[in-house]
Amino acid sequence: MLHARNDYHTDSPPINAETPSHIIKEWSCARTEGFKGRGKGRFPNYQIPFNDGDGCIVSQVQINAWVHINGQKSCIRGGVEPACSDVEHDLRKEYIRYKLSKGWKHLVVYNSSIHDLGLYTSRFITRGAMVVEYVGEVVGLRVADKREIEYQSGRRLQCKSACYFFRIDREQIIDATRKGGIARFVNHSCLPNCVAKVISIKNEKKVVFFAERDINPGEEVTYDYHFNREDEGMKIPCFCNSKNCRRFLN
Numbered sequence: 455m456l457h458a459r460n461d462y463h464t465d466s467p468p469i470n471a472e473t474p475s476h477i478i479k480e481w482s483c484a485r486t487e488g489f490k491g492r493g494k495g496r497f498p499n500y501q502i503p504f505n506d507g508d509g510c511i512v513s514q515v516q517i518n519a520w521v522h523i524n525g526q527k528s529c530i531r532g533g534v535e536p537a538c539s540d541v542e543h544d545l546r547k548e549y550i551r552y553k554l555s556k557g558w559k560h561l562v563v564y565n566s567s568i569h570d571l572g573l574y575t576s577r578f579i580t581r582g583a584m585v586v587e588y589v590g591e592v593v594g595l596r597v598a599d600k601r602e603i604e605y606q607s608g609r610r611l612q613c614k615s616a617c618y619f620f621r622i623d624r625e626q627i628i629d630a631t632r633k634g635g636i637a638r639f640v641n642h643s644c645l646p647n648c649v650a651k652v653i654s655i656k657n658e659k660k661v662v663f664f665a666e667r668d669i670n671p672g673e674e675v676t677y678d679y680h681f682n683r684e685d686e687g688m689k690i691p692c693f694c695n696s697k698n699c700r701r702f703l704n
């Protein structure tokens with residue numbers, strides 16, 4: 455199976471109710487290793503961009519109201535959502551800003567030189583800003599295993615070779631194959647402009663891509679899939695064309 459490995463992340467604690475919320479995970483496609491190379495403080499100069507660059511200003515008052523009504527309700531009432539670190543708090547705040555300012559309006563799906571279709575931005579995106587959320591059907595490993603066989607058999611998939619699974623944690627996979635958002639078109643690059651993070655909003659895990667550097671209008675949005683290297687039987691050539699390309703996705 456591409457994603458069902460029992461030894462997955464044995465060196466890092468599982469994300470569950472006991473996991474301290476200050477540990478921010480960076481996971482990737484279902485076939486991939488979690489990205490442990492970067493952690494807290496990844497965006498040292500990070501400022502929450504209240505202006506989306508298109509004249510749409512989301513006020514601090516609006517953000518506070520959203521956080522109060524939605525995000526922090528369970529914390530305030532002593533519910534199960536644990537107190538979060540400054541970094542995670544900033545990421546959540548950025549998620550809210552993105553939702554309020556409809557940050558996805560500037561994203562376009564278009565032909566890619568990397569693979570088939572890709573996701574592009576038509577506006578400047580500041581380093582640290584949220585770019586897109588990976589949405590789809592959240593399924594358990596068993597269902598994902600079954601679906602993977604079904605998809606690979608090519609019976610119910612247009613693009614047999616493409617993988618639209620994103621592993622959230624040890625138990626959950628987001629399957630964007632049949633039901634998904636535009637993030638399913640984000641291609642891999644060995645020199646990506648985004649990084650994927652799992653953040654918790656109202657006790658629900660969300661997979662969110664944040665800009666790892668400033669991204670210019672017209673640039674393709676990419677992230678590093680961190681596919682498992684041990685799928686030796688089926689090497690997938692990488693066409694990201696970056697100067698440090700690892701030549702294979704796995």
Ligand SMILES: C[S@@+](CC[C@H](N)C(=O)[O-])C[C@H]1O[C@@H](n2cnc3c(N)ncnc32)[C@H](O)[C@@H]1O
Nearest residue numbers: 569570571615616617638639641642692693694
């Ligand atoms: C989530 S899809 C990305 C969107 C895809 N381009 C499309 O048109 O649906 C992931 C699949 O795209 C392909 N892909 C993405 N990045 C690639 C790269 N750098 N080199 C080769 N194939 C890539 C692989 O087949 C991978 O399984």
